[in-house]
Amino acid sequence: MKTTLIILLLAPLLGALYQIIAGSRFPRRLAEVVSCAVILVSFVMATVAFFLPGRPETILLYNWINVDTFSAGMDIHFDALAAIMTLMVTFVSSLITIYSVSYMDQDLDYSRYFAYLNLFVFFMLIIVLADNLLFLFLGWEGVGFCSYALIGFHYQELANARAGRKAFLLTRIGDVGLGIAISLFFVTCHSLSISTINAQAATLSAGTAMTLGFLLFWSATGKSAQLPLLVWLPDAMAGPTPVSALIHAATMVTAGVYLLIRLFPVVSRTPEVLLTIAIVGTVTAFYAACAAMVQKDLKRVLAYSTISQVGYMFLAIGVGDIIGSMFHLLTHAFFKSLLFLAAGAVIHALHDERDISRMGEAVRRHLPVVFLVFLAGSLALGGEPPTAGFFSKGRILLATLQHGGMVYKAVWVGATCTAFLTTLYTFRLFFMVFTGKPAVPHQGFIREVPPLMVWVLWPLALFALFAGFCNLPYLQAGGGWLSRFLATTPGAVPDLQAAPSLEWVVENGDSLLAIVGLILAYFLYGPKNILGWRTADASAGRATALLLSGFGLDRLYATLLVRPYEGISRFLWHTVDESVLDRGLLRSVKMLPLLAGGLQGWTTGLLSTSLKMLVLGFTAFLVFLAF
Amino acid sequence: MIVSYGEILLLAICLFFMGMICVVTRRNLLMILIGVEIMLNAAGIAFVGAALRWHSLDGQAFVLFLMAVAASEVAVGLALIVYAHRHSGTLNGDGYNLMKG
Numbered sequence: 207m208k209t210t211l212i213i214l215l216l217a218p219l220l221g222a223l224y225q226i227i228a229g230s231r232f233p234r235r236l237a238e239v240v241s242c243a244v245i246l247v248s249f250v251m252a253t254v255a256f257f258l259p260g261r262p263e264t265i266l267l268y269n270w271i272n273v274d275t276f277s278a279g280m281d282i283h284f285d286a287l288a289a290i291m292t293l294m295v296t297f298v299s300s301l302i303t304i305y306s307v308s309y310m311d312q313d314l315d316y317s318r319y320f321a322y323l324n325l326f327v328f329f330m331l332i333i334v335l336a337d338n339l340l341f342l343f344l345g346w347e348g349v350g351f352c353s354y355a356l357i358g359f360h361y362q363e364l365a366n367a368r369a370g371r372k373a374f375l376l377t378r379i380g381d382v383g384l385g386i387a388i389s390l391f392f393v394t395c396h397s398l399s400i401s402t403i404n405a406q407a408a409t410l411s412a413g414t415a416m417t418l419g420f421l422l423f424w425s426a427t428g429k430s431a432q433l434p435l436l437v438w439l440p441d442a443m444a445g446p447t448p449v450s451a452l453i454h455a456a457t458m459v460t461a462g463v464y465l466l467i468r469l470f471p472v473v474s475r476t477p478e479v480l481l482t483i484a485i486v487g488t489v490t491a492f493y494a495a496c497a498a499m500v501q502k503d504l505k506r507v508l509a510y511s512t513i514s515q516v517g518y519m520f521l522a523i524g525v526g527d528i529i530g531s532m533f534h535l536l537t538h539a540f541f542k543s544l545l546f547l548a549a550g551a552v553i554h555a556l557h558d559e560r561d562i563s564r565m566g567e568a569v570r571r572h573l574p575v576v577f578l579v580f581l582a583g584s585l586a587l588g589g590e591p592p593t594a595g596f597f598s599k600g601r602i603l604l605a606t607l608q609h610g611g612m613v614y615k616a617v618w619v620g621a622t623c624t625a626f627l628t629t630l631y632t633f634r635l636f637f638m639v640f641t642g643k644p645a646v647p648h649q650g651f652i653r654e655v656p657p658l659m660v661w662v663l664w665p666l667a668l669f670a671l672f673a674g675f676c677n678l679p680y681l682q683a684g685g686g687w688l689s690r691f692l693a694t695t696p697g698a699v700p701d702l703q704a705a706p707s708l709e710w711v712v713e714n715g716d717s718l719l720a721i722v723g724l725i726l727a728y729f730l731y732g733p734k735n736i737l738g739w740r741t742a743d744a745s746a747g748r749a750t751a752l753l754l755s756g757f758g759l760d761r762l763y764a765t766l767l768v769r770p771y772e773g774i775s776r777f778l779w780h781t782v783d784e785s786v787l788d789r790g791l792l793r794s795v796k797m798l799p800l801l802a803g804g805l806q807g808w809t810t811g812l813l814s815t816s817l818k819m820l821v822l823g824f825t826a827f828l829v830f831l832a833f
Numbered sequence: 834m835i836v837s838y839g840e841i842l843l844l845a846i847c848l849f850f851m852g853m854i855c856v857v858t859r860r861n862l863l864m865i866l867i868g869v870e871i872m873l874n875a876a877g878i879a880f881v882g883a884a885l886r887w888h889s890l891d892g893q894a895f896v897l898f899l900m901a902v903a904a905s906e907v908a909v910g911l912a913l914i915v916y917a918h919r920h921s922g923t924l925n926g927d928g929y930n931l932m933k934g
Contacts, residue, residue, distance in 0.1 A: 809932070809933060810930060810933055811929075811930035811931060811932035811933030812926070812927045812929075812930050812933075813862075813865070813926035813927065813929060814857070814860065814926055814927055817856055817857055817865070818857050821853060821856070821857055
């Protein structure tokens with residue numbers, strides 16, 4: 207078990223080191239093979255570790271810091287939760303790395319790309335496996351860095367570099383929260399080990415538990431792009447599409463959710479924290495779904511839908527159903543990375559065209575396979591029964607409805623509306639990309655998509671359609687397979703124990719809603735363009751323009767934070783630095799020649815003067831010694 | 834001892850000051866070097882005298898070292914002077930004022 211886990215963790219790091227040291231010196235093919243091979247090795251090891259007995263297991267890799275009473279080791283805690291997350295991360299990232307080989311075909315800077323990609327997987331695995339919070343923080347910052355580097359991968363264009371910087375700074379705001387939380391954990395629990403902290407969670411004082419809960423939630427909002435720290439994710443779409451699929455859909459943005467699940471005993475101590483998480487999750491989900499309704503950029507629609515779906519995961523945590531959250535995290539990883547990769551294929555075929563109003567029937571004719579897998583992904587995202595998205599979202603909605611309190615009922619209403627909106631915008635996207643005549647046709651021919659890019663879509667499509675069956679609600683008492691598998695996780699509720707009638711109503715209501723949404727989307731945005739919404743200009747109306755800009759959140763932050771900050775900076779720069787400090791210094795410098803003028807005559811540089819001075823100096827010295 | 838230690842010291846002081854005056858007043862690099870040598874030898878005489886006065890050979894041993902040092906110093910100094918002469922064609926010490934501030 208120990209060897210397996212070490213290989214699992216270190217293989218991507220070795221791959222990254224290879225790319226950094228030797229990637230561009232050897233043939234390109236070798237670099238591609240190595241980067242895929244190390245991730246596949248990780249995936250195989252994850253599968254082996256999944257089936258090996260002996261969970262949960264804690265392994266100390268290296269005693270990192272040992273000062274006085276403080277000790278932080280690089281240690282791994284491999285329990286059921288980590289096992290299934292590792293499996294998902296390595297599976298998705300191996301497919302995406304293979305896809306990248308084709309996608310980055312024309313790019314000369316391949317070794318930098320693969321280095322960051324492998325490094326990202328390494329840091330992500332640290333987050334998933336780490337038992338020590340400081341070790342986890344290492345991975346947490348590491349994925350942030352890789353995300354920054356990959357968003358701005360084509361840094362020659364200023365917009366991309368800006369997007370990377372924005373993502374980095376905004377997630378950093380959240381990371382401050384995690385840093386404070388870690389310090390607080392050390393002060394109160396005298397340990398940074400997650401298992402120890404979870405065991406001690408019940409003994410924390412109420413105030414501390416509440417502070418810690420809010421701090422953890424704060425850090426999770428940054429990483430997982432929730433309100434108010436979400437504006438970086440739509441801009442992060444500047445990166446290459448496989449990167450969006452891996453980092454900004456499947457793995458990194460769910461790290462915040464994973465952190466909250468890992469430390470759920472601490473988070474769930476305070477009902478206020480849970481309520482906040484549920485409300486923020488729902489509001490974010492609703493907000494992003496609205497914004498996704500009008501976006502014209504193919505990847506931005508998917509970005510907003512990612513924010514929205516991660517909002518559901520937060521909601522699930524807020525109602526105390528971490529298995530539901532984890533279930534949605536897994537299914538979302540499959541169908542969203544599928545959608546991103548398929549979108550990448552479409553964008554690739556259309557020569558980097560991202561505007562969905564320029565796509566249409568022609569895309570479907572040229573890319574029939576991509577059409578099929580995109581349909582599978584859309585069905586799952588739209589929550590159509592019986593795909594994976596239907597079951598995972600259904601469980602969250604059921605758990606919310608079951609949770610007592612009027613506030614939670616209101617949250618349930620919001621979440622259900624969002625589910626309906628999700629179906630609408632998903633199929634708006636689908637219909638506009640693959641059917642009908644485009645308002646402004648795409649100029650130029652549609653090129654072939656490399657076969658490798660299409661093959662990797664199939665496994666994901668299968669999972670998007672059928673992954674829901676691993677957690678079927680009705681078949682067994684005690685929940686489906688996934689629920690029973692994760693039952694040992696601290697704070698998990700495997701079986702929601704809803705009344706069968708309630709469950710029946712909710713499940714059928716959800717199905718009905720999803721199907722109605724699909725039909726409505728067909729009428730609104732379908733190929734026939736029956737109501738004319740399809741060709742409507744999104745930036746024309748005031749309301750749609752507001753939605754297009756994501757409720758102007760960017761502008762709000764610019765007015766509230768960025769402008770004042772720039773103003774202060776400019777004041778400090780022009781007034782304080784240039785006028786006061788620089789000019790003052792220059793003035794005082796002008797005084798110096800006056801002082802130096804007297805001494806200047808002494809340094810003649812002549813040998814005779816030096817010798818005379820030497821004699822005089824020695825004489826003075828000796829006279830001083832004599833008396 | 835035929836000559837008293839005081840007389841020896843007087844000789845050494847005279848020699849030392851002669852050397853020093855030579856160093857300070859002359860402009861020729863060679864003469865300055867010779868002045869330095871005279872000063873060194875004056876110190877040597879003082880050492881030898883002191884060794885005789887206190888019947889200890891330490892002073893004489895020191896003079897041996899002093900001679901070695903003086904020899905090597907002259908070797909290096911002369912080489913530098915020859916180089917400087919070749920470089921600028923003058924032996925006048927005040928012709929070199931590259932160090933002027």
